[in-house]
Amino acid sequence: MTSLNFEAIFQSKIDDEVKIEPKDWMPDAYRKTLIRQISQHAHSEIVGMLPEGNWITRAPSLRRKLILLAKVQDEAGHGLYLYSAAETLGADRDDLVQQLLTGKAKYSSIFNYPTLNWADIGAIGWLVDGAAITNQVMLTRTSYGPYARAMVRICKEESFHQRQGYELMMAMAFGSPEQKSMAQDALNRWWWPALMMFGPHDAESTHSDQALKWKIKRKSNDELRQNFVDVTVPQAEYLGLTVPDPDLCWNEERGRYDFGKINWDEFWNVVKGNGPCNRQRIQARTKAYEDGAWVREAAMAHAEKKEQRRMQPEAASKAA
Amino acid sequence: MKKEWPLWEIFIRSKSGLNHKHVGSLHAADAEMAIENARDLYTRRNEGVSIWVVESKHITASDPDDSDPLFEPARDKVYRHPTFYTVPDEVSHM
Numbered sequence: 001m002t003s004l005n006f007e008a009i010f011q012s013k014i015d016d017e018v019k020i021e022p023k024d025w026m027p028d029a030y031r032k033t034l035i036r037q038i039s040q041h042a043h044s045e046i047v048g049m050l051p052e053g054n055w056i057t058r059a060p061s062l063r064r065k066l067i068l069l070a071k072v073q074d075e076a077g078h079g080l081y082l083y084s085a086a087e088t089l090g091a092d093r094d095d096l097v098q099q100l101l102t103g104k105a106k107y108s109s110i111f112n113y114p115t116l117n118w119a120d121i122g123a124i125g126w127l128v129d130g131a132a133i134t135n136q137v138m139l140t141r142t143s144y145g146p147y148a149r150a151m152v153r154i155c156k157e158e159s160f161h162q163r164q165g166y167e168l169m170m171a172m173a174f175g176s177p178e179q180k181s182m183a184q185d186a187l188n189r190w191w192w193p194a195l196m197m198f199g200p201h202d203a204e205s206t207h208s209d210q211a212l213k214w215k216i217k218r219k220s221n222d223e224l225r226q227n228f229v230d231v232t233v234p235q236a237e238y239l240g241l242t243v244p245d246p247d248l249c250w251n252e253e254r255g256r257y258d259f260g261k262i263n264w265d266e267f268w269n270v271v272k273g274n275g276p277c278n279r280q281r282i283q284a285r286t287k288a289y290e291d292g293a294w295v296r297e298a299a300m301a302h303a304e305k306k307e308q309r310r311m312q313p314e315a316a317s318k319a320a
Numbered sequence: 321m322k323k324e325w326p327l328w329e330i331f332i333r334s335k336s337g338l339n340h341k342h343v344g345s346l347h348a349a350d351a352e353m354a355i356e357n358a359r360d361l362y363t364r365r366n367e368g369v370s371i372w373v374v375e376s377k378h379i380t381a382s383d384p385d386d387s388d389p390l391f392e393p394a395r396d397k398v399y400r401h402p403t404f405y406t407v408p409d410e411v412s413h414m
Contacts, residue, residue, distance in 0.1 A: 024384050070364075077361050084345040087327065093347060094324050150344070157365075296349075300323055303350035 042082035112275030125165015
């Protein structure tokens with residue numbers, strides 16, 4: 001069979017909603033696109049622990065601290081589900097980590113913004129996880145089996161993340177005037193970066209067409225962004241907070257919200273490494289990786305020694 | 321010499337009476353650590369009562385390109401299914 005035939009069979013499986021599994025034939029570009037997308041997603045989960053980790057020791061109550069710890073632990077877990085999904089495509093874990101540390105691989109730009117006040121933790125759960133869920137619910141139906149299965153697991157867990165964030169925002173928005181102004185400040189700073197999470201407009205998005213044809217993505221960036229705005233604006237109204245967009249208004253005809261222009265210069269600037277926390281994030285990940293190196297090596301050496309003893313109990317006892 | 325922890329496939333029994341089911345994979349230095357990591361990674365919300373771990377290199381999988389010859393023999397044996405047989409309406413409990 002020629003590779004053209006392979007490709008036709010592959011596309012017909014996609015069109016028929018048959019999932020692609022690790023050992024199935026797939027075009028190189030499909031494999032590469034998936035490794036890039038899944039590993040970027042994994043890196044985002046891992047780097048995403050940092051802005052929230054910043055507040056664990058300063059959470060205002062034991063209840064909030066337990067919730068935040070559980071959420072950050074989930075994010076570590078999500079990163080690991082995704083790294084192993086990427087490995088089913090032949091990627092090497094250590095290579096992927098190196099790509100993050102050297103800046104070759106990107107992660108979601110949202111995590112390059114700082115968490116300045118406690119309400120930011122609420123805003124992250126509500127808006128950042130809310131935007132992530134909009135994207136991830138779509139990805140539970142992505143064409144690659146291991147990625148779709150990881151997403152199902154992640155979506156089940158993300159729902160708690162968003163709800164705890166909104167509950168935190170309620171506590172702040174319905175609290176003292178100072179607390180309410182902290183909540184408004186958090187919304188002001190996180191709203192636009194959250195909208196940028198969906199990526200460039202469809203017309204400017206380089207990978208979109210092919211990703212839609214292969215059903216890696218199932219909805220366009222602009223479609224997902226619009227869905228997010230439509231569900232989130234009423235949630236902000238309930239909190240009595242103002243969305244920082246003077247152009248935001250309900251469009252009766254479309255039955256959807258119109259909203260203002262996104263500052264794409266800011267977006268590309270952060271993507272290129274010049275956001276408020278880009279350097280700090282990579283430094284933190286590099287430090288964790290380097291400080292953990294001796295632990296990984298020692299655990300491997302210990303495992304090998306145990307295995308040797310198991311294989312040759314006599315030789316080991318003589319040597320001892 | 322730098323050496324990565326090997327990859328393990330994880331199987332979880334979600335409750336007594338059900339099969340262990342593949343849930344994903346993870347890296348660990350040895351089997352004991354693989355079980356501990358699987359506990360933290362795949363059962364944070366009571367998803368399991370038992371864990372199996374198998375080093376990925378020990379799994380042999382069928383080749384998807386051979387699926388047709390491999391599974392074809394079962395395809396034309398319709399008489400293995402109860403619906404192949406007609407039983408009169410007046411006969412019950414069958």
